[in-house]
Amino acid sequence: MTARNLQVAVKRLPHAEGLALPAYATPDSAGLDLQAAISEPVTLQPGERRLVPTGLAIAVPPGFEAQIRPRSGLALKHGVTVLNAPGTVDADYRGEVGVVLINHGDKPFTIHRGERIAQMIVAAYARVAWNEMAELPQTQRGAGGFGSTGSHALPDAAATPLKTAQGE
Structure with a gap:
């Protein structure tokens, strides 16, 4: 099975001149890396959040959204993540894509121009009509939530036969 290609219009804003368009880091990457389109380094203090510009405006096709997600390396190594993850860029939004970063780490973190700060995934979505x-x-789980299924892996369904109402 292969991913399908989708054409998305992109506009590079003046403060993104010289930066690459979002790109996949490897052939099987799901997310496109977004870069910081800043003129000077920006330092996030522990607990601080900031909107970081990408210098890009996009036209996501109807029926799709662009999801802005954290980069795992920034989160693990520095405690820096996308605050509203995943952020959504709707199909009718034409402004600049910005990334709301927060520093959950215990040290200041400096962002430099062109640094990869987040990733973007373009995905289809369904619109809901309420019934x-x-x-x-009814389902087996019912209204159970917030830990109701336990904290350990469930037994392998193929290895553990389910009992029927007659106890078979």
Whole structure:
């Protein structure tokens, strides 16, 4: 199975001149790397958040969204992540794509021009039409949530036969 190609219009804003367009780091990467389009280094103090410009405006096709997600290396090594992850760029938005970064680390973190600060995934979505009902269909889980399925892996369904109502 292969990923399908989707054409997305992009406009490079003046403060992004000289920076590469978002790109996949490897052939099987899901996310396109976004760069900081800043003129001077920006330092995020521990606990500080800031909107970092990318210098790009995009036209996501109808039926799709662009999701802005953290880069795992920044999160693990420095505690820097996307605050509203995943952020959504809607198909009708035409302004600059910005990344809300926060420093959850214990040391200041400096962002430099062209540094890869987040990744973007373009994905299809479904629009919902509500079907209001007095009762919802029943499931095995029911209303259980917030840890109701436990904290350890469930037994392998293929290795553990389910018991029927007759106890078979």
